[in-house]
Amino acid sequence: MTDFADLAQEVFDQCETLAQFSQAEGMMDRRFLTKEHQQANAQTAFWMEAAGMQTWQDEAGNQYGRFECSTPDAPTLLFGSHLDTVPNGGKYDGILGVLTPIALVKYLNQTNQALPFHIEIVGFGDEEGTRFGITLIGSRAISGNWDDNWLLLQDANGVNLSQAMAEFGLDYTKIQQASRKSSNLLAFVEIHIEQGPVLEKENLPVGIVSSIAGAKRAIISLKGKAGHAGTVPMHLRQDAVVAFAHMAVAINDIAKKHGVVATVGYLENKPNAVNVIPSRTQFSLDIRSEYDALRDEALAEIESQLAVLANEYQVELEWKQTHSASAVACDPALKSMLESAVADTGTQPLTLFSGAGHDAMELANLCPMAMLFVRCKEGISHHPDEAIQVGDVEASLHVLARFIERFAEENR
Ligand SMILES: [Zn+2]
Numbered sequence: 001m002t003d004f005a006d007l008a009q010e011v012f013d014q015c016e017t018l019a020q021f022s023q024a025e026g027m028m029d030r031r032f033l034t035k036e037h038q039q040a041n042a043q044t045a046f047w048m049e050a051a052g053m054q055t056w057q058d059e060a061g062n063q064y065g066r067f068e069c070s071t072p073d074a075p076t077l078l079f080g081s082h083l084d085t086v087p088n089g090g091k092y093d094g095i096l097g098v099l100t101p102i103a104l105v106k107y108l109n110q111t112n113q114a115l116p117f118h119i120e121i122v123g124f125g126d127e128e129g130t131r132f133g134i135t136l137i138g139s140r141a142i143s144g145n146w147d148d149n150w151l152l153l154q155d156a157n158g159v160n161l162s163q164a165m166a167e168f169g170l171d172y173t174k175i176q177q178a179s180r181k182s183s184n185l186l187a188f189v190e191i192h193i194e195q196g197p198v199l200e201k202e203n204l205p206v207g208i209v210s211s212i213a214g215a216k217r218a219i220i221s222l223k224g225k226a227g228h229a230g231t232v233p234m235h236l237r238q239d240a241v242v243a244f245a246h247m248a249v250a251i252n253d254i255a256k257k258h259g260v261v262a263t264v265g266y267l268e269n270k271p272n273a274v275n276v277i278p279s280r281t282q283f284s285l286d287i288r289s290e291y292d293a294l295r296d297e298a299l300a301e302i303e304s305q306l307a308v309l310a311n312e313y314q315v316e317l318e319w320k321q322t323h324s325a326s327a328v329a330c331d332p333a334l335k336s337m338l339e340s341a342v343a344d345t346g347t348q349p350l351t352l353f354s355g356a357g358h359d360a361m362e363l364a365n366l367c368p369m370a371m372l373f374v375r376c377k378e379g380i381s382h383h384p385d386e387a388i389q390v391g392d393v394e395a396s397l398h399v400l401a402r403f404i405e406r407f408a409e410e411n412r
Contacts, residue, residue, distance in 0.1 A: 004107070004394045004397045004398055004401075005390075005394050007103040007106065007107060007394075007397055008103070008390050008391070008393035008394035008397055009390055010103060011096070011099045011100055011102075011103050011393050012388075012390045012393060014047060014099050015091045015092055015095055015096065015099060016091065017043065018040055018043060018044070018083070018091070018095055018099075019091040021036040021037075021039040021040045021043070022036060022085075023035070023036050024087065024088075027087070027088045027089075027384060028085050028088065028089045028090060028091060028384065029085060029086075029087040029088065029089065030083070030084055030085045031084055031085075031126075031128075031130050031131040031155075032061065032084055032125050032126035032130075032131045032132065032137060032138075032164070033061055033125065033126075033131070033161075033164040033165060033167070033168040033170075034131075037061065037083070037084065037125060037168070038168065040063075040083045040123070041057055041061070041063040041083065041123065041125075044063050044065075044083065044098060044099075044102075044123050045057075045063055045065065047099070047102050048063075048065030048102055048105075048121065049065070050106075051065070051067070051102050051103070051105045051106035051109060052067055052105060052106065052109035053065035053066055053067045053102075053105060053121070054066045054068070058141070058142070058177070058178040059141070059170055059171060059172075059174045059175050059176075059177045059178045060125060060137065060138055060141030060142070060146075060170070060175060060178040061125035061126075061138065061165070061168055061170055062122050062123065062124050062125050062138045062141070062142060062178065063083065063098075063122065063123040063125075064120060064121070064122050064123075065102065065105070065120065065121045066118060066119070066120045067105045067108065067109065067118065067119040067120070068118050069114070069115045069116065069117060069118050069119075070114065071116065073184075074116060074117050074118055075117050075118070075184040075185065075186045075411075076117060076118045076119070076120050076183065076184060076185055076186060077117050077118070077119050077120070077185075077186050077187055077189070077404075077407065078119075078120045078121075078122060078185055078186075078187070078188045078189070078363070078367070079097070079101035079104075079119065079120070079121045079122075079188070079189050079190070079191070080097060080098060080101070080120075080121055080122035080123060080124060080188070080190060080359065080363075081094045081095070081096070081097025081098050081123070081124065081127075081190050081191065081192055081358075081359060082094035082095075082097075082098075082123070082124040082125075082126070082127030082128070082138065082139075082359055083095060083098060083123040083124065083125065084124075084125060084126050084127060084128050084130070084138075085128065086128050086130050086382045087130060088382075088383070088384060089128075089381075089382050089383070089384075089386070090193075090380075090381055090382065090383060090384065090385075090386025090387075091386065092193050092376065092381075092386055092387075092388050093192070093193055093195065093381050093382065093386060094124075094127055094128075094192070096191060096192065096193055096374060096388065096393070097190050097191040097192050098121060098122075098123040100191050100374075100393060100396055100397065100400070101119075101121045101189075101191065101400070102121060103393075103397060104397060104400045104401065104404070105119055105121065107397070107401065108404065113404075113408075115404070115408050116408055116411050116412045117186055117407075117408070117411055122142070124136075124138030124139050124142075124359050125137065125138040126138045127139065127358070127359050131155045131164075132150065132153040132154070132155055132161050132164075133153060134150060134153065135357065136357070136359060136361070136362050137150065138359070139359035139361075139362035139363060140362050141175060141178040141179065142178055142179065142180050142362065142363070142366070143179070143180070143181075143362040143363060143365045143366055144176075144179040144180075144181040144365070144366075145362065145365065146175050146176070146178070146179070148175075151165075151172060180366055181366065183366070185366055185367040186367065186368075186407075186411060187331070187334055187367055187368045187369065187370065187407075188360060188363035188364070188366065188367055188368070188369045188370075189334070189338075189369075189370050189371070189372065189403075190358055190359060190360040190363075190369075190370075190371045190372075191371070191372045191374060191396060191400075192354075192358060192371060192372075192373060192374070193373070193374050193375075193376040193381060193386070193388060194207065194352075194373040194374065194375060194376055194379065195355075195356050195376065195379065195381040195382075196352075196355060196356075196379045197378060197379030198350075198352050198379075199350070199352075199373060199374075199375035199376075200375050200376075200377070200378065200379065202348075202350055204347060204348060204350050204375065205347060205374065205375050205389075205391065205392040205395035205396070206342060206347065206372055206373060206374055206375065206392065206395055206396050206399055207349075207350045207351065207352050207372075207373040207375075208330075208335055208338045208339050208342060208349055208350070208351045208352075208370075208371075208372060208373075209330055209335075209351070209352065209353065209354050209370070209371035209372070209373055210290065210329070210330060210335065210351045210352065210353045211290050211327050211328060211329040211330055211353050211354070212327060212328045212330075212353070212354045212356075212357060212358055212360065212361050212371075213261075213288040213289055213290055213295075213327050213353055213354060213355050213356075214288065214289070214292050214295065214324075214325045214326040214327035214328070215286055215287065215288040215323060215324075215325055215357070216286075216287050216288075216295065216296075216299060216321065216323060216324045216325075217284065217285065217286050217287075217321070217322045217323035217324075218284070218285045218319055218320060218321045218322060219266075219282060219283075219284055219285075219320045219322055220247075220282070220283055220284070220285060220306070220317065220318070220319050220320075221280070221281075221282045221317070221318040221320075222240040222243050222244055222247075222280065222281045222282070222310065222315045222316070222317055222318075223240065223279065223280055223315060223316040223317075223318070224237075224238035224239055224240035224243065224277070224278060224279050224280070224281075224313075224314070224315040224316075225237075225238040225277070225279055226271060226276055226277055226278070226279035227276070227277040228275065228276070228277075229274070229275040229276060229277060230275070232277060237277055237314075238277075238279075238313070238314040238315055239277050239278055239313065239315075240269070240278045240279060240280055240281035240315050241269060241278040241281050242313055243281070243309060243310060243312075243313035243314075243315040244267075244281045244283060246309050246312075246313065247283075247305075247306050247309050248264050248283070250302070250305045250306065250309060251264060251285060251302055251306075254298055254301050254302050254305060255287070255298060255302075257298075258289075258294060258297060258298035258301070259289075259294065260287060260288065260289040260294055260295050260298045261287070261288050261289070261355055262285060262286065262287040262288075262298065262302070263285070263286045263287075264283050264284060264285060265284055265286060266282075266283060266284035267281070267282070267283045267284075268281070268282045268283070269281050269282075285302070287299055287302070288355055289327070290327055290353035291327060292326055292327050295327075303319065306319075325357070325361075328360070328361045328364050328369075330360075330364075330369055330370045330371060331364075331368035331369055331370055333368065334368050334369070334370035335351070335370050337370075337403060337406050337407060337410070338370050338372055338399070338403055339351065340402075340406060341399045341400070341402035341403035341406055342399050344399075344402040345395065345398045345399055345402060347395065347399075352373065354371065354373070358371065372396060372399065372400075374388060374392050374393070374396050375388070375389070375392050376388050377389075
């Protein structure tokens with residue numbers, strides 16, 4: 001009998017091995033279509049083959065492995081996540097969702113389980129979007145949402161996407177071949193670190209995702225009036241920073257009131273001098289919720305409150321929306337199957353939503369989608385301190401094994 005503890009340790013060690021493929025010395029940084037991406041794909045393919053899978057790379061640089069059942073025209077259950085990282089990122093964000101299913105396939109192979117479907121695992125080449133500035137390039141190629149205009153996007157060194165693809169050995173004229181639109185996909189399941197503190201707080205190894213939050217983003221500019229810090233009386237000022245400060249507090253309060261998350265993460269101030277009243281302050285707003293309607297309700301209140309504050313502090317306010325995405329719900333049937341699988345292993349099935357975007361959002365365009373979160377230390381991600389426990393990988397393997405059994409029963 002294969003020991004899940006050993007398999008989990010293997011996954012953990014493989015995460016360490018993949019962490020060696022980094023384009024920057026002393027930190028984790030693996031971006032789309034780099035030499036390190038190539039190395040990570042090759043290493044992952046090696047493990048896929050060792051687990052009993054056939055492997056290939058698609059026309060977008062995504063790495064695939066396939067574990068065939070005995071019925072050639074059977075449908076496919078797809079697992080996967082991304083193999084790229086942010087600069088100075090962690091070893092598990094994305095990577096865990098590629099390596100854990102490989103361990104699962106190894107177990108299925110060793111125990112000779114007869115399944116009514118094929119299993120494929122995909123390691124997406126780009127989710128983070130840190131090289132060409134747009135996210136989810138890998139999964140968008142697969143969902144058929146590729147945009148040829150991206151080919152001209154340049155990285156920091158002036159290399160455009162089409163050049164990078166050619167250097168990687170890919171033919172962008174064949175990119176449509178990466179689309180799985182006409183594939184017989186039963187479902188897509190993504191395993192991912194939580195990137196938040198909820199599971200740790202609840203003392204649970206895994207959790208089931210209900211939906212992936214939809215974000216809206218805006219850049220808000222405030223125009224006040226510059227003046228001498230010593231000579232302009234307080235009651236005659238049009239101080240853009242003072243207006244901003246009240247606005248940031250209002251955003252925070254309104255988000256709490258509506259149960260959404262809102263963040264002012266970017267701030268620019270002009271002229272930014274010690275003895276000058278600020279004349280221009282620009283800041284970002286990122287607002288997300290599991291429910292689009294709730295998010296938009298909070299956003300509407302933020303908009304009207306900011307207008308009130310702009311008037312009160314005598315600044316001109318300009319609002320530019322820069323991003324809008326709808327929340328993507330996980331498939332209810334798959335979600336409850338994952339919940340049952342978690343309960344089968346003796347763990348309380350906690351459902352939580354994902355505040356971060358994932359490849360699964362794109363795959364939801366193709367087939368039913370579900371996600372399983374794995375606890376991570378203090379909820380830290382996109383940082384070298386990102387950490388997981390081997391025991392939690394073992395717990396997720398138990399859940400996945402039960403999930404496969406239940407899924408096979410449903411699809412026989
Ligand atoms: Zn990720």
